[in-house]
Amino acid sequence: MAINRISGMASGMDTETMVKDLMKAERKPLDNLLRKKQLDEWKRDDYRDMNLLLATFRDTTMRDMRMQSTYLKKTVSSTNDAIVTAKQKGNPSLPSYVVENVQLAIAGKPHAKTFDATGVSNPEASLGNKFELKIAGDSGVEKTIQVASTDSMNSIISKINSVSKDTGVVASFNPTDKKLVFTATKTGETNMKLTVDTTNGGKNTIGLVDYQGKSGVADIPGKATINGTELSIPSNNFTYDGMEFNFKQSTAPGQNYTITSNPDEDAIFKSITKFVEDYNTLIDKLNKKISQARYKDYHPLSDEEKAAMDEKVIEKWEEKAKSGLLRRDPMITETLNQMRGAIFNPVSDVNKKFDLLTEVGISTTRPGAEGSATNYLDKGKLYIDETKLRKAIRENGTDVMDLFTKTSSSTDPKTKFEESGIAQRLYSTLGEITTKITKKAGSVGMTDESEYFTMGKDMKNLKDQIKQWERRMDKIEDRYWRKFTALENAMNKMNSQSAWLAQQLGG
Known part of the structure; x- marks a missing residue:
């Protein structure tokens, strides 16, 4: 029920204030609930930002x-x-290929018929022609094109090609x-038939006449011997065993x-x-996020506070x-621990000389640095010994590949982790982590009232409390x-009453 608000006219009080x-x-x-709501929204956004970093790293680098x-x-x-x-x-299987006895392939030529269209000065302009053109190729299918007086050379060609x-x-x-050139769509000897009909007052100024013929040259495959195997090459660009060979000249015996x-x-x-x-x-961004200072005296501002x-x-x-909303956050901290575990645990069932990153020149120690203090301050950052890594790539490339990419068919999570290469582990681990964070904080596009993530449920309850208050x-x-x-x-x-009484007494 609406109230007639009377403000201090009789009492002299500033009722509004x-x-x-x-x-x-x-x-x-x-106000405390509204502040909590804002803090929850900021925290949710922080989680989503971290999750985006993790997902991007997984979907690109990993x-x-x-x-x-x-x-x-x-x-x-x-x-x-x-x-x-x-x-x-x-993926070539051999380090070298001996090529000999090369006979180049000869590309075929399609059937083509040329007409002189000297009467066409502008291919975009209407020609004023009116005729019927029947076209049949090697397929034997005949199609009829109706040329109108408004057609240009370009529109006629468009009709033919359609x-x-x-x-x-x-x-x-x-x-x-x-x-004006008519060309078969495939190489080799093919039939072509063109029939022009200008009856019924038709007109043809583009040089077309009836034509029927058979022409064209078929492809002639070449030959080459690669590592002792004689091969037929359909063209001079030929793929064999993961290599694309480009033959430029025939070779002498x-x-x-x-x-x-x-x-x-x-x-x-x-x-x-x-x-x-x-x-x-x-990991630098994740570490900074969980190490941020928290300033508890700085609460979210109300509209009234902002106005001042x-x-x-x-x-x-x-x-x-x-x-500092994610300072020492257990979920992000656990994320870092899981990533380090995926990186630094040895890979089983590979060459034991190359089952750790350190064995290919990648570690948490800066080149030339000594002691654990450096490792602690760098918070798990990786450093490369270029000489050692290049040597491993050059001399043990397959072992380096296995260290990163080896897959496991095991259904046991522990065994699967141990047998998987470092990149496989990280990719899988990051998938689990991003799913977990999404379940907690949702993703962009989800409303605060969503029942599909934990914080959404909590924020919905908080919003209901705010409405009640x-x-x-x-x-x-x-x-x-x-x-x-x-x-x-x-x-x-x-x-x-006082005024009336005063009036009576005065009277």
């Missing part, structure tokens, strides 16, 4: 590091680039030499040339270096209020106004 001051004390529990192709990159060279070159296409899947014939026009494939040390080193850099960046402050002051205040505050404020309004009414009545 008095009610506001009384409500400040009443609102303290509600996705590549767990793939064998990252460690199988090759540099390829030829003893004679003028005869044959090659490049890695897959049925090329059926006819096996395409058309093109060169505005420079004004040649007795001539042979060697393609050599070696591990691309620089590319593999660069991939591992990027992994280390990305890992260090990630400068914008820059608000910004600095909220920076401190947001700080807001209704309670409205009732309390109405009660205060009723009391003051009653006081004003009583004083008005008393003042009226």
Whole structure:
């Protein structure tokens, strides 16, 4: 029920201010709930930010590091680039390939028919032609094209090409030499038939005439002997055993040339270096987040408090209020521990000389540094001994690959972890971690009232409490106004009586 709020006209009191001051004390529990709501939202956002960092690292860096192709990159060279070159296409099984007895493949030619369209000056302009064109290719399917007076050369060609899947014939026009060319869509000897009908007042100014013929040259496959195996090559770019060979010249009898494939040390080193850099960046951000100072005296500001402050002051205040919400957070701390476990535990069932990162030159000790203090201060960051890592890549590339990429078929979690390569472990562990954080803090797009994450449920309950307190505050404020309004009414009545009495006595 609405109240007529009478403000101090009879009593002389500042009722508005008095009610506001009384409500400040009443609102303290509600203000605390609103502050908690804001803190929960900031904390939720912090979790989501950390989760995004973890998911991005998993889906980019670790996705590549767990793939064998990252460690199988090759540099390829030829003893004679003028005869044959090659490049890695897959995973070559051999370090070298001897090429001899090369006979180049000869590319076939499609059936083509050219017409002089000298009457066409602008391929975009309407030609004023009107005729019917029937087209049939080697498939035997005949299609009819209706050419209208509004058609340009380009639109006629578009109509012809729109049925090329059926006819096996395409058309093109060169505005420079004004040649209209019909070409079969496949090489080799094929049939082509074109019929032009200009009856019924038709007109044809683009040089088309009836045509029927058979032409074209089929592909002639080549030959090459690779490592003693004679192969038929359909084209001069030919893939064999994960290598794409590009044959440029036929060879004379007795001539042979060697393609050599070696591990691309620089590319593999660069991939591992990027992994280390990305890992260090990630754990640095996680460590900073759980080490942030917490300023408990800086609470979330209310709208009333913000109204009394400068914008820059608000910004600095909220920076401190947001700080340290994940300080010593058990979930993020456990994340770091799990990542370290995946990195530093030995991989079983691989070459024992290369079952730890330290054995390929990757450790938590800075090159040239000694003592545990350095390790402690760096909080688990990785460092690379370039000489040692390059040597491992160059001389034991397969072992390096296994250290990172080995997979396990075990269904026992402990055994699976022990048998999995470092990159496989991290990828799997990060998947579990991001799922766990999402269950707690949700993901971008989820509403605060979502029942699908723990904090969402808590925030929904908190929001319900806030609504209850807001209704309670409205009732309390109405009660205060009723009391003051009653006081004003009583004083008005008393003042009226006093005035009447004074008037009577004065009379």
